[in-house]
Amino acid sequence: MPKLSKLLGSVAIAACLAGAVHAEDAKKLSAETVVAKVNGTDITLGQMLTVRESLPPEYLQLPDDVLFGGILDQLVQQTALAQIGEGMKTRKDDIAMEVERRAYLAGTVLDKTAKDAASDALVQKSYDEKYAKAEPGLEYHAAHIIVPTEDEAKAVKADIDGGKDFADEAKEKSQDGAAANGGDLGWFTLDKMVPEFSEVIAKMKAGEVTGPIQTQYGWHVVKLYESRPAAAPKLDEVKDQIAGELKQKAVQDRVTDTVKAAKVEKMTDGIDPAVLKDTTILGQ
Numbered sequence: 653m654p655k656l657s658k659l660l661g662s663v664a665i666a667a668c669l670a671g672a673v674h675a676e677d678a679k680k681l682s683a684e685t686v687v688a689k690v691n692g693t694d695i696t697l698g699q700m701l702t703v704r705e706s707l708p709p710e711y712l713q714l715p716d717d718v719l720f721g722g723i724l725d726q727l728v729q730q731t732a733l734a735q736i737g738e739g740m741k742t743r744k745d746d747i748a749m750e751v752e753r754r755a756y757l758a759g760t761v762l763d764k765t766a767k768d769a770a771s772d773a774l775v776q777k778s779y780d781e782k783y784a785k786a787e788p789g790l791e792y793h794a795a796h797i798i799v800p801t802e803d804e805a806k807a808v809k810a811d812i813d814g815g816k817d818f819a820d821e822a823k824e825k826s827q828d829g830a831a832a833n834g835g836d837l838g839w840f841t842l843d844k845m846v847p848e849f850s851e852v853i854a855k856m857k858a859g860e861v862t863g864p865i866q867t868q869y870g871w872h873v874v875k876l877y878e879s880r881p882a883a884a885p886k887l888d889e890v891k892d893q894i895a896g897e898l899k900q901k902a903v904q905d906r907v908t909d910t911v912k913a914a915k916v917e918k919m920t921d922g923i924d925p926a927v928l929k930d931t932t933i934l935g936q
Contacts, residue, residue, distance in 0.1 A: 667785025675717075693731055695731060700727065742935070743935070770841055790879045792876060793876075797822045797872065799826070799870060803872060818861060819834025827870070846867045860875070867881070
């Protein structure tokens with residue numbers, strides 16, 4: 653559906669039509685209510701509602717009569733042009749419309765699948781399983797000193813083992829933003845760090861200093877201050893994330909299961925994939 657091209661055009665005329673529709677008994681209005689005719693072709697209230705649902709939010713802020721008139725004008729223009737287009741249709745156009753029809757129907761299936769998968773009840777259930785009923789994980793308070801080479805990291809570790817203060821060494825030698833705070837990384841869960849770093853932290857004891865550890869960012873010397881059970885986030889804090897995960901999984905499962913259950917036959921033997929570059933086929 654093209655965007656509204658002349659939303660404000662002919663509003664006075666369209667507003668009269670809007671008034672006529674509003675004057676009807678609201679109970680009699682339906683998707684099939686005819687609001688205009690173009691060369692005998694009906695434009696219905698259902699079509700107008702469908703256009704409205706596809707509009708960006710800024711259009712929905714317009715006064716009702718302006719929006720009504722703009723949508724009606726758009727459909728009048730579109731219908732008049734489409735009547736001409738019917739007589740100009742080619743095989744390519746028929747194919748394009750069929751592809752669009754299938755894409756639309758597939759989209760409606762997946763939209764409903766996603767919506768059903770992220771109901772409040774299912775989000776709550778997922779939250780309970782992931783957080784409320786699960787054993788609390790751990791979060792860690794650590795600091796690090798990061799340098800470009802392994803030899804530099806070994807030298808830093810040797811200095812700390814020899815009695816130098818970790819925070820002072822970090823301020824002097826570490827090469828990241830945490831250096832100014834003595835390398836302090838604050839509290840974090842292991843999933844927030846790169847695997848090489850997390851694997852070492854998980855095995856350390858409070859007060860321990862270890863290294864060198866190589867990651868994609870450089871060579872680290874790490875000190876673990878302490879660890880504690882991680883508090884579960886509140887539902888409101890992770891609701892959108894959980895809903896997104898549920899939707900994504902439901903959509904993926906729906907596609908996989910639907911295709912698996914379908915009888916799919918591919919007759920592509922002997923067809924050169926480069927044939928897709930031959931657009932003249934659409935004109936045959």
